[in-house]
Amino acid sequence: MNQSRKTIVIASVLLVVLFAGAIVALQKIDSARGKDAAIEEVLYLPSGKTVKRLSLGYSSLLAVVYWTRAVQYFGNRHLQDSKRYDLLYPLLDITTDLDPQLVVAYQTGSIFLCQSPPNGAGEPDKAVALLEKGIVANPEVWRMYFTLGFVHYLERKDYKAAEQAFRKGSEVPGALPWMRTMAARMAEHAQDIETAMLLWRGIYETTHDKNVRDGAVKHLASLQAEIDMRELRIRVRTYHEKKGVWPTTWTELVRAGLLGGVPVDPAGQIYKLLPEGGVWVEDPSQFPFLDQAALAN
Amino acid sequence: MTSRLSAIALNTFREAVRDRVLYNLIIFVFLLVASAPLFSQISIDVERLILVNVGLSAISLFGVIIAIFIGIGLVSKEIEKRTLYTILSRPVRRWEFIAGKYCGLMMTLLVNAALMTVGFMIAVMITSHGLKAQDMHLLVAVYFTVLEFMVVTALTLLFSSFSSPIFSAILSFSLFAIGTFSLDLRNFAASAHGITKMFALAAAYLVPNLASLNVIAQVAHDQPVGGALVLYNTLYTVLYSAAVTAGAVLIFERRNLK
Amino acid sequence: MHAIEIQDLSKDYAVGFWKKTLRPALKGLSLTVESGETFGFLGPNGAGKTTTLKLLMGIIFPTAGSATVLGKSVHDPEVKKRIGFLPEQPYFYDYLSAPELLSYYAQLSGVPPAGRKERINSLLERVGLGDVGNKQLRKFSKGMLQRVGIAQAIVHEPEVVFLDEPMSGLDPLGRHEIREMIQGLKDAGKTIFFSTHILSDAEALCDRVAVIHKGELRGVGVVNDLRAATGGTSEVIWQNAQVLTAVSSLVMEPHVSADTVRVTVSRENLDPLLEKLRQQSATLISVTPLHGTLEDYFLSKTSEPEKEGAAV
Numbered sequence: 001m002n003q004s005r006k007t008i009v010i011a012s013v014l015l016v017v018l019f020a021g022a023i024v025a026l027q028k029i030d031s032a033r034g035k036d037a038a039i040e041e042v043l044y045l046p047s048g049k050t051v052k053r054l055s056l057g058y059s060s061l062l063a064v065v066y067w068t069r070a071v072q073y074f075g076n077r078h079l080q081d082s083k084r085y086d087l088l089y090p091l092l093d094i095t096t097d098l099d100p101q102l103v104v105a106y107q108t109g110s111i112f113l114c115q116s117p118p119n120g121a122g123e124p125d126k127a128v129a130l131l132e133k134g135i136v137a138n139p140e141v142w143r144m145y146f147t148l149g150f151v152h153y154l155e156r157k158d159y160k161a162a163e164q165a166f167r168k169g170s171e172v173p174g175a176l177p178w179m180r181t182m183a184a185r186m187a188e189h190a191q192d193i194e195t196a197m198l199l200w201r202g203i204y205e206t207t208h209d210k211n212v213r214d215g216a217v218k219h220l221a222s223l224q225a226e227i228d229m230r231e232l233r234i235r236v237r238t239y240h241e242k243k244g245v246w247p248t249t250w251t252e253l254v255r256a257g258l259l260g261g262v263p264v265d266p267a268g269q270i271y272k273l274l275p276e277g278g279v280w281v282e283d284p285s286q287f288p289f290l291d292q293a294a295l296a297n
Numbered sequence: 298m299t300s301r302l303s304a305i306a307l308n309t310f311r312e313a314v315r316d317r318v319l320y321n322l323i324i325f326v327f328l329l330v331a332s333a334p335l336f337s338q339i340s341i342d343v344e345r346l347i348l349v350n351v352g353l354s355a356i357s358l359f360g361v362i363i364a365i366f367i368g369i370g371l372v373s374k375e376i377e378k379r380t381l382y383t384i385l386s387r388p389v390r391r392w393e394f395i396a397g398k399y400c401g402l403m404m405t406l407l408v409n410a411a412l413m414t415v416g417f418m419i420a421v422m423i424t425s426h427g428l429k430a431q432d433m434h435l436l437v438a439v440y441f442t443v444l445e446f447m448v449v450t451a452l453t454l455l456f457s458s459f460s461s462p463i464f465s466a467i468l469s470f471s472l473f474a475i476g477t478f479s480l481d482l483r484n485f486a487a488s489a490h491g492i493t494k495m496f497a498l499a500a501a502y503l504v505p506n507l508a509s510l511n512v513i514a515q516v517a518h519d520q521p522v523g524g525a526l527v528l529y530n531t532l533y534t535v536l537y538s539a540a541v542t543a544g545a546v547l548i549f550e551r552r553n554l555k
Numbered sequence: 556m557h558a559i560e561i562q563d564l565s566k567d568y569a570v571g572f573w574k575k576t577l578r579p580a581l582k583g584l585s586l587t588v589e590s591g592e593t594f595g596f597l598g599p600n601g602a603g604k605t606t607t608l609k610l611l612m613g614i615i616f617p618t619a620g621s622a623t624v625l626g627k628s629v630h631d632p633e634v635k636k637r638i639g640f641l642p643e644q645p646y647f648y649d650y651l652s653a654p655e656l657l658s659y660y661a662q663l664s665g666v667p668p669a670g671r672k673e674r675i676n677s678l679l680e681r682v683g684l685g686d687v688g689n690k691q692l693r694k695f696s697k698g699m700l701q702r703v704g705i706a707q708a709i710v711h712e713p714e715v716v717f718l719d720e721p722m723s724g725l726d727p728l729g730r731h732e733i734r735e736m737i738q739g740l741k742d743a744g745k746t747i748f749f750s751t752h753i754l755s756d757a758e759a760l761c762d763r764v765a766v767i768h769k770g771e772l773r774g775v776g777v778v779n780d781l782r783a784a785t786g787g788t789s790e791v792i793w794q795n796a797q798v799l800t801a802v803s804s805l806v807m808e809p810h811v812s813a814d815t816v817r818v819t820v821s822r823e824n825l826d827p828l829l830e831k832l833r834q835q836s837a838t839l840i841s842v843t844p845l846h847g848t849l850e851d852y853f854l855s856k857t858s859e860p861e862k863e864g865a866a867v
Contacts, residue, residue, distance in 0.1 A: 003630055010407045011546045018540035023502050025533035032525040072484050126339050315650040321647035365742040386612040386640035387663045388632035553615040
């Protein structure tokens with residue numbers, strides 16, 4: 001019995017020590033292979049169709065694995081402020097080959113793809129390709145058309161294609177009526193800030209992805225600031241026309257009855273009044289999508 | 298100790314060799330590898346690619362299947378046929394029995410993999426008209442496959458030390474499948490929060506890491522495998538399989554054998 | 556020093572899906588076996604014989620109590636070098652030949668390589684398997700397998716040999732051969748501990764027997780004493796019906812068919828009867844001990860109510 005007890009003690013100690021060692025070795029492996037090790041295998045994969053054939057009927061399970069990889073890849077790159085997202089499209093393509101009904105992969109994936117770096121891959125054409133693939137597989141999902149119109153309008157500036165996307169989407173049973181409104185706005189309101197806000201609000205309300213939602217919030221804030229500043233510039237100019245001098249504080253405008261109070265930007269800070277009628281935000285890092293050209297206006 | 302351990306190992310090996318199922322599998326793999334050049338008639342230029350993928354995957358898959366199917370019976374068959382009684386009534390410690398069984402099955406898998414590799418390399422030589430320096434990477438992939446066998450054998454032996462063959466097979470295959478995606482699991486754990494993170498991390502490090510042992514796709518594209526990876530994979534495999542085997546010994550040591 | 560000493564040994568098996576119910580298989584067994592003794596461990600199937608042997612081999616762990624063999628714990632590897640064990644109806648590795656199997660077991664028991672081969676060959680000769688060559692065990696008959704079983708139990712020349720139901724499942728010839736082999740071991744001075752539910756086997760071989768029933772020891776005794784205590788009758792058959800009148804005072808329950816007579820006779824009347832038959836030139840056909848002797852003892856022991864009113 002003593003012999004047996006000795007074996008048990010030794011085996012227990014070994015179990016703990018060896019397992020701890022294995023964990024350390026595993027961490028070394030991970031750091032030797034780099035963060036994207038699991039994802040890099042897509043470089044060697046011929047196509048999603050092959051993967052599907054090899055998945056022995058567990059393709060939708062595998063699709064979830066690939067979708068998770070895509071999200072993780074995007075998240076890691078985004079954190080590093082990367083300019084390149086080379087593997088994003090192959091990952092999304094394989095994901096949607098494995099499970100063509102995985103709507104979230106088209107919807108969120110295309111938004112990852114379409115925005116310019118570092119907020120996205122800067123590949124709006126691939127985003128369109130992905131969404132068109134998604135529409136073929138899921139023609140009944142009208143939101144897919146919404147996202148397609150969104151990409152065409154905001155990232156590709158292709159208003160005709162955007163209008164078409166919204167119109168087709170509005171014809172899908174169950175589509176919200178404002179899809180038709182969006183279609184109508186496309187051509188006549190090119191580059192219109194309000195239209196852009198409507199679109200981003202649509203994205204904000206439909207997405208479940210944290211990355212996309214945060215992006216939408218920043219976009220909306222930037223757009224709101226842009227609308228605010230446009231209006232403020234008009235009022236500053238009116239003041240100048242009336243008084244012949246540029247105002248130096250907002251109080252001067254309030255006193256002149258041109259403003260109801262000191263204007264505050266969406267981040268809660270007071271707008272900066274620049275010399276010669278310029279208006280700008282206090283902290284531009286809060287508004288990454290603020291058009292730099294607006295400063296000049 | 299060593300003589301008893303090696304006697305058990307050799308007997309385990311001998312049993313596998315005298316079992317015809319093993320030969321059938323080897324023949325099957327040879328057929329598969331031999332027919333790879335035929336597949337590639339369909340798609341020119343990727344002949345070697347297909348051969349390497351099919352060949353290395355077959356070596357891995359067949360090894361894993363053999364490991365699990367022999368592994369699940371290693372302990373239970375000896376109990377069922379009461380041969381274990383004639384072993385444990387001798388000056389054989391229980392841990393020697395477990396370690397001997399492990400070594401015997403590994404010996405079987407090594408011989409099996411070696412035979413398959415010889416066939417595979419011959420097929421590579423025929424398709425590429427000789428061997429190149431990059432073909433050394435293929436042997437690294439085979440080496441990793443053997444490391445994979447070490448992990449799978451240890452796990453199967455662990456399960457077979459306390460559960461029925463069917464249950465052991467189910468557990469082993471599940472862990473093999475999960476282990477293939479272990480890196481995804483660790484990535485998921487890293488991005489989780491709170492209690493979920495703790496459980497996910499524990500699970501992620503508990504399951505075998507087979508993800509980094511599969512470099513088949515990489516070597517099929519003539520990509521080299523880093524020396525650091527070879528070193529750490531070896532280290533990990535040895536430590537992990539030894540830990541699992543220690544677990545099997547712990548369970549088996551106090552087990553009442555009906 | 557006793558060859559085997561068992562003290563208050565108990566074993567409960569956990570049964571049921573959740574392993575919560577305990578079923579006692581052995582209840583406080585105590586007995587000793589002396590060196591050189593041939594000890595019969597008797598009891599019906601399920602009495603706890605195999606459980607006792609497994610405890611003695613260290614294959615299972617006791618719930619309570621202890622057992623020593625050759626003065627040391629049964630888990631001591633030094634002890635295990637000096638004991639041999641034949642499990643009940645063993646299968647062995649059927650892909651091996653008899654010499655391979657014995658060589659494997661010899662290695663496990665620490666038999667030095669020098670002379671191992673010769674020892675195995677002479678052992679195979681001794682158990683009547685000298686001519687099997689390299690035939691795999693899967694082609695062996697049941698009797699041959701049992702002989703291999705005995706051979707593996709003694710390949711390392713142990714001092715104590717444990718045999719679990721060595722004669723079960725064999726035909727009369729096979730039983731006879733195994734009995735001869737055990738007799739041979741006994742003559743060689745080994746301590747033999749064997750379990751059986753067949754009484755005549757124990758009767759023929761054992762110095763002492765123990766009777767176990769439902770996990771409890773019901774009695775231990777010297778075979779001759781037991782035999783005397785239980786009396787015992789025999790069945791005698793002979794040809795020549797006319798003799799019956801001359802011996803009618805000696806026999807019971809005579810049956811006559813044609814010229815053949817079948818009677819039952821008590822132990823003390825057996826010799827006088829046989830004497831008379833010889834004098835009258837009757838043709839003796841058979842003398843068979845009837846289910847008596849140990850069996851009577853056995854039955855009387857096993858039908859006793861359990862001690863301490865343990866509810867069943």
